[in-house]
Amino acid sequence: MEILTFFCKKAAESGDWEGFSMVSGGEKVNILQFADDTVCFVDASPSQVELILGILSWFEVIIGLKVNWNKSQIIPVGLVSNFAKCAGFLTCQIETLPVKYLGPSLGVSSGSSAIWDPVIERLERKLASWKAKYLSLL
Numbered sequence: 001m002e003i004l005t006f007f008c009k010k011a012a013e014s015g016d017w018e019g020f021s022m023v024s025g026g027e028k029v030n031i032l033q034f035a036d037d038t039v040c041f042v043d044a045s046p047s048q049v050e051l052i053l054g055i056l057s058w059f060e061v062i063i064g065l066k067v068n069w070n071k072s073q074i075i076p077v078g079l080v081s082n083f084a085k086c087a088g089f090l091t092c093q094i095e096t097l098p099v100k101y102l103g104p105s106l107g108v109s110s111g112s113s114a115i116w117d118p119v120i121e122r123l124e125r126k127l128a129s130w131k132a133k134y135l136s137l138l
Helices: 002-013 046-063 083-088 113-135
Strands: 031-034 037-040
Touching: 002 031, 002 046, 046 083
Parallel strands: none
Antiparallel strands: 031 037
16 A cells, blocks of 8 residues: 555656645645545546546556455545546446545535434444443453
8 A cells, every 4th residue: 555655645746636635725635545445536637537547557557456446436526517527537436425434424514413423323332342241251
């Protein structure tokens, strides 16, 4: 995964891949990774989608790992006028926000407490399991 991060960093440093910034003028983010999950943030331009496709192809050739396109998704954020053209480059699922990623939902208003309900439910189940396990030891 470090090789993939390296390729992405080089593309960003060259100015070919911009990513996004949470605040005006802030640091740009183009990739997030956790274990074998990767999220790429690109502008809705065919050239950026082709760039990501090229980086992933190089990654596959050099490392020997394969992108699972059946589990991959392309998700437009906001109104994307040329989304169909961009999506046409990829052989993955087309999704819309909100989506779940590593537990919480992405694309839900951050002020909404509902985004934390699944996380709270999992923690409550885990705590109940631990409580039952450790109380039985006493």
